[in-house]
Amino acid sequence: MTVAALELAQASYSYPRQEAPAVDRVDLVVEPGERVALVGPSGCGKSTVLLLAAGILVPSAGLVAVGGVTVSGLDAAKRSRHRRESMGVVFQFGELVAELTLLDNVALAGELSGIRRRQARAVARESLDRLGIGELANRYPGQVSGGQAQRCAVARATVHRPALLLADEPTGAVDRANGTVILDELDRSVLEVGTAMLIATHDPDVVSRCDRQLVLRDGRISP
Amino acid sequence: MTRRDRVRESLIGWRLASRLAVPRSRKGLAEALVTVLAVALVIAAFGWSWGLGAQLSERQAVLERRSPVWVEGEAGSLVSLDTYVTLSGELTVYRLGPNVGGVDLPGSMAWPEPGSVILSPGARAARSSDQYVDALTRGEQAGTVPDLVLREPAEMVAFVGEDTADAAGPGYRTVSGFGAPSVTGFVEDVTPAQARGWGLVLTVVLGAGALSTLAAAGRLGGAARERRLAVLDLMGCSSPTIRGAMMITAAVQALAGVAVGLAVAVFLTAVGWGPHLLGVRYWPVRVGSVLPQLLILGAVVVALMAVWGAALPGTGALGTRRRAPEGRPSYVRLVPLGVGSVWLASVAAVTVRTRETGPGWTEALLYLFVGAVCLVGLGLVWASPVLVRAAAPLVSRAGADGLVVASRAVHFVRGTARIGGGLCVLILSGAVCLGLFAAVMGPERGSGRGEVAVVLPGLSVSPRSEVSRALAAAMSSPNLAGATALRGSGELEDIAGLGDLRLGDQEYRVLMAGPGATEIAAMTVSANGQPTVAAPLTFNAAGEHVRLLLAGSVVVGAGGCVAFIVIALVLAMVTLQQQHVHADQALLHLGMSRFRLGRLRAAEVSVAGLPAPLLAALAGMAAAPLIETANGESAGSGPWSYVWLLAVPVAASLLLAGVAWLTVPSADRIEVRRD
Structure with missing residues (x-):
C-alpha cells in the first residue's frame, strides 16, 4: 500500500474574527504522481486548503499529512523543514524574493532543501534554461515581466524535485504562452519525478491536464 | 486632457485623500498614528523648550522692571x-x-x-x-x-x-x-546673551533630532500610503492625482499631530511646568507668549510633511515587488568624510604641536575641532550607503544565508544605511550629551549648593586657588576667635566660591564651602570677630545658575536630540521591515524557519548598522590619544587603551539586531493572499 502524498482528514480552519470557517471538514487525498485540480468560486477556500497543505496554516480541527507525516502535529520549525525538503509552492504572483536575482531565487530553494551550493546553482540554471529564461538569470524580479517571474517561481518550486507540488492559480496572471510553458514544466515534474500536484485554478486548460478535479464550495468539498 | 477631466480627477484625488487620512484597518491606523505622534512630539518638545525660554524672558522683564x-x-x-x-x-x-x-x-x-x-x-x-x-x-x-x-x-x-x-x-x-534695560540676570547670574546663546543651541540640536524623526515618520507613512494608492496607478490615475492624494493625507495627519502637540505643549507650559527647574517654583507660562511661534512651527511641519508625503519614492510593498535594486551609491559620498577626517587629523596635529610650545588648546582650535567632529559625523551618515555596499560582499560568501543578507542589505541600500547613519549620530550625540553633562556637573565643579557659610571681614580673594590660603590666614588672625571651629578642619579644599553679603550696615566677604564641609560648625562672624549667627546659611554658589542652566540645556537639547534619533531609528527599522515583508513571506513559504529568518534579519541589521559606527569608533581610537596629549593629561597611552569605544557601536548594533530577530512574524501571521 502506497503512502498518500497528501492527505487532509476532516481538516477545518477559521480565520481570526470570522465566524464561518474558511475550510470546513475537508477530506482529500492526493496519491504520488497524481495531478488534482481544486476548483470553485472565489472565496470558497481553495488557497486556504493549499496553505493548510503547505503547513503554513495549522488546521483548527482534523489533520494534514504529507508523505505519511502528520504535518499538522509538528511545531513551526519542523513544518518549515518539511516544507522546504518535500514540497514546492507556486503562488499566483510568484512571490519571488525581490532582493535576489532569478538564479539566486531558484538556487536558494535548492540550498534550503539540502543541495550543495554549487550543485544548486547548476540545477537552477538548468531549470531556468528549460523554462526559457536562462538569459535573464542575473536579473532581479523587478526587472522581468510577470510571466517571466512566474516561470522563475515554477523553477524555484520544482528545482529540488519535491514529492508534493502545491500551486495556487499558477497561470492566473500570465498569458497563454507563458501558461503553457508553466504547465509543461509542472507536468514534467509529475511525470519525471513522480511528484504529486494539487493545483487551485479557474482555468479549464489546467483542469483538463489534471487526473481529476475536486470542487470546493463554502469551504467544503462538493460530492 | 480637458480642463473638466483635470477637475474631475482632482476631485477623485481629494476624495481618496479624505478616505485615506482616516484609515479603517488597525495596521493603517497604526501607521497613521506614527505620523501623528511624531509631529505631536516635535510640537510638544518645542513648546516645552520655548516655554522655558519665555519663562526666562519673563524673569528678565521682571528684573528690568524693578531695576x-x-x-x-x-x-x-x-x-x-x-x-x-x-x-x-x-x-x-x-x-x-x-x-x-x-x-x-x-x-x-x-x-x-x-x-x-x-x-x-x-x-x-x-x-x-x-x-x-x-x-x-x-x-x-x-x-x-x-x-x-x-x-x-x-x-x-x-x-x-x-x-x-x-x-x-x-x-x-x-x-x-525704575526700569533699567539689559540688566544681567535672567536667572541671577545668567546673562541675557548666555540665555539666548543656549536657546539657539538648544533649538538647533533639538531641531536636528526632530527633523530626523519627522523624516523617518514621513518615510514610513509615505510607504504605507503608497501601498494603498499603488493600485490607482494601475487603474490609470495620473501621477499628480496620486501624489496630491498622498500630500493631502500626509498634511491631514500632520495637522492632527500639530493639534495633539499643541494640547500637550499647553498642558506642559501652563499646568505641568517644572516647579523644580533650577530649584525654583515659577509663574505659569502665559501660553499666549509661545503659541504664535508654535503655530508657525506647526504650519512649517505640516508643509514639510505634505511635501515629503508627495515626494517620497516608491517604497511600498507593491513597489517593492516590482522594484529593481537601487543603483550603486556614488563615491562622491565619501568626500565629506575624507575632508572631515583630514581636517580632524590636522587639528589634532596642530594641537599637539601647540601643546609642545604653549597652551595646547586655543579657542580657535577648539572651534575647528568641533567643526571637524561635526563634519566627520555628517560625513559618516552620508557615506553609510557606500560603506554598507562595500561590506555586503564580505558576508555574501557565507552560504545561502549570507547571500540573502547581502542582497537584502544592498537592495534598498539607502534605507538600510539609515540604520548605520542613525547609530552614528546617536552615539555621537549621546557621547556629546554625556561629556557635556559630566563637564558641567562633574565633581571638579562642586555639587552646586553650599551648605555652610563663613563670613570674614574685609577679606578679598579672587582666584579660587588662593581661597584656601587666604582663609587659613584669616583663621589664624587673633580677632577671629569665633571662627576657630574651622581651624585645622582639613576641609579647606572644599571651598565652592566667593560672594558678598550685607548685614545691616556691615559688609562681609563670604566664603562658600562645598558639601564636604557640612560637618564644620557654621559661623557667621561680624566685623569685630564676634559670632552673630551660629547656623548654616544655604545659598547657591556663584555661577550655580549658569551651571544648572547649561546642564538643563544639555539635558533638554542633547537628551531630546538623542530621544528623537532613537525614535527615528525605530521608525527606520520598521520601514526596513515593511520593505522586506514580501521577501520575508516568500522565504517563509519556501520553508525557511522563523529562527533562521530571524538570524538573517539580525545579520542584515548588523551589516547595515556596524560599518559606519565601527569606522567612527576606530577614528575615535586614533584621535583620543592625540586629544589626550593636546590636553596635557597624559604622555599618550595609545589607541588600544580606547578599544572600549568599539563596544558601544557593537552593543547598539546587537540591540537593534536582537529587535529585528525577535520581531520576525510567523508564516501564518504574515498577511496571506486568499481566494
Missing part, C-alpha cells in the same frame, strides 16, 4: 539694593530714602514712609519664622509687592522705607526711576 536707574552726581531719591542669602532663601531688599522728584515704584506701589515696609507674600511669610528676614525687613507693613514685580510666586522682596539719615550711609545711590 533702579542709577544717576551719578545728581540730587534725588537715594536707594540701596542688597541681596541676602537667608535660611528661607534669597531675599532682595530695596532701601528707599525719602522720595525726591516723584519717582514711581514698579508695579504702581506707593513709596513707603520711613519705618514702613512693602513685602512680597514670600517675605511676609518668612518674616515670622526667620529671624534673619525679620531683622532685615523691620518696619510696619504698608503694602504688598504685586506679582508683576516678582520673578516667582515665592520670591522674597522687600521695599523698606528709610529716613534721610539712614539713606546717607554707604551703599545708597541716587535713582531717577
Whole structure:
C-alpha cells in the first residue's frame, strides 16, 4: 500500500474574527504522481486548503499529512523543514524574493532543501534554461515581466524535485504562452519525478491536464 | 486632457485623500498614528523648550522692571539694593530714602514712609519664622509687592522705607526711576546673551533630532500610503492625482499631530511646568507668549510633511515587488568624510604641536575641532550607503544565508544605511550629551549648593586657588576667635566660591564651602570677630545658575536630540521591515524557519548598522590619544587603551539586531493572499 502524498482528514480552519470557517471538514487525498485540480468560486477556500497543505496554516480541527507525516502535529520549525525538503509552492504572483536575482531565487530553494551550493546553482540554471529564461538569470524580479517571474517561481518550486507540488492559480496572471510553458514544466515534474500536484485554478486548460478535479464550495468539498 | 477631466480627477484625488487620512484597518491606523505622534512630539518638545525660554524672558522683564536707574552726581531719591542669602532663601531688599522728584515704584506701589515696609507674600511669610528676614525687613507693613514685580510666586522682596539719615550711609545711590534695560540676570547670574546663546543651541540640536524623526515618520507613512494608492496607478490615475492624494493625507495627519502637540505643549507650559527647574517654583507660562511661534512651527511641519508625503519614492510593498535594486551609491559620498577626517587629523596635529610650545588648546582650535567632529559625523551618515555596499560582499560568501543578507542589505541600500547613519549620530550625540553633562556637573565643579557659610571681614580673594590660603590666614588672625571651629578642619579644599553679603550696615566677604564641609560648625562672624549667627546659611554658589542652566540645556537639547534619533531609528527599522515583508513571506513559504529568518534579519541589521559606527569608533581610537596629549593629561597611552569605544557601536548594533530577530512574524501571521 502506497503512502498518500497528501492527505487532509476532516481538516477545518477559521480565520481570526470570522465566524464561518474558511475550510470546513475537508477530506482529500492526493496519491504520488497524481495531478488534482481544486476548483470553485472565489472565496470558497481553495488557497486556504493549499496553505493548510503547505503547513503554513495549522488546521483548527482534523489533520494534514504529507508523505505519511502528520504535518499538522509538528511545531513551526519542523513544518518549515518539511516544507522546504518535500514540497514546492507556486503562488499566483510568484512571490519571488525581490532582493535576489532569478538564479539566486531558484538556487536558494535548492540550498534550503539540502543541495550543495554549487550543485544548486547548476540545477537552477538548468531549470531556468528549460523554462526559457536562462538569459535573464542575473536579473532581479523587478526587472522581468510577470510571466517571466512566474516561470522563475515554477523553477524555484520544482528545482529540488519535491514529492508534493502545491500551486495556487499558477497561470492566473500570465498569458497563454507563458501558461503553457508553466504547465509543461509542472507536468514534467509529475511525470519525471513522480511528484504529486494539487493545483487551485479557474482555468479549464489546467483542469483538463489534471487526473481529476475536486470542487470546493463554502469551504467544503462538493460530492 | 480637458480642463473638466483635470477637475474631475482632482476631485477623485481629494476624495481618496479624505478616505485615506482616516484609515479603517488597525495596521493603517497604526501607521497613521506614527505620523501623528511624531509631529505631536516635535510640537510638544518645542513648546516645552520655548516655554522655558519665555519663562526666562519673563524673569528678565521682571528684573528690568524693578531695576533702579542709577544717576551719578545728581540730587534725588537715594536707594540701596542688597541681596541676602537667608535660611528661607534669597531675599532682595530695596532701601528707599525719602522720595525726591516723584519717582514711581514698579508695579504702581506707593513709596513707603520711613519705618514702613512693602513685602512680597514670600517675605511676609518668612518674616515670622526667620529671624534673619525679620531683622532685615523691620518696619510696619504698608503694602504688598504685586506679582508683576516678582520673578516667582515665592520670591522674597522687600521695599523698606528709610529716613534721610539712614539713606546717607554707604551703599545708597541716587535713582531717577525704575526700569533699567539689559540688566544681567535672567536667572541671577545668567546673562541675557548666555540665555539666548543656549536657546539657539538648544533649538538647533533639538531641531536636528526632530527633523530626523519627522523624516523617518514621513518615510514610513509615505510607504504605507503608497501601498494603498499603488493600485490607482494601475487603474490609470495620473501621477499628480496620486501624489496630491498622498500630500493631502500626509498634511491631514500632520495637522492632527500639530493639534495633539499643541494640547500637550499647553498642558506642559501652563499646568505641568517644572516647579523644580533650577530649584525654583515659577509663574505659569502665559501660553499666549509661545503659541504664535508654535503655530508657525506647526504650519512649517505640516508643509514639510505634505511635501515629503508627495515626494517620497516608491517604497511600498507593491513597489517593492516590482522594484529593481537601487543603483550603486556614488563615491562622491565619501568626500565629506575624507575632508572631515583630514581636517580632524590636522587639528589634532596642530594641537599637539601647540601643546609642545604653549597652551595646547586655543579657542580657535577648539572651534575647528568641533567643526571637524561635526563634519566627520555628517560625513559618516552620508557615506553609510557606500560603506554598507562595500561590506555586503564580505558576508555574501557565507552560504545561502549570507547571500540573502547581502542582497537584502544592498537592495534598498539607502534605507538600510539609515540604520548605520542613525547609530552614528546617536552615539555621537549621546557621547556629546554625556561629556557635556559630566563637564558641567562633574565633581571638579562642586555639587552646586553650599551648605555652610563663613563670613570674614574685609577679606578679598579672587582666584579660587588662593581661597584656601587666604582663609587659613584669616583663621589664624587673633580677632577671629569665633571662627576657630574651622581651624585645622582639613576641609579647606572644599571651598565652592566667593560672594558678598550685607548685614545691616556691615559688609562681609563670604566664603562658600562645598558639601564636604557640612560637618564644620557654621559661623557667621561680624566685623569685630564676634559670632552673630551660629547656623548654616544655604545659598547657591556663584555661577550655580549658569551651571544648572547649561546642564538643563544639555539635558533638554542633547537628551531630546538623542530621544528623537532613537525614535527615528525605530521608525527606520520598521520601514526596513515593511520593505522586506514580501521577501520575508516568500522565504517563509519556501520553508525557511522563523529562527533562521530571524538570524538573517539580525545579520542584515548588523551589516547595515556596524560599518559606519565601527569606522567612527576606530577614528575615535586614533584621535583620543592625540586629544589626550593636546590636553596635557597624559604622555599618550595609545589607541588600544580606547578599544572600549568599539563596544558601544557593537552593543547598539546587537540591540537593534536582537529587535529585528525577535520581531520576525510567523508564516501564518504574515498577511496571506486568499481566494
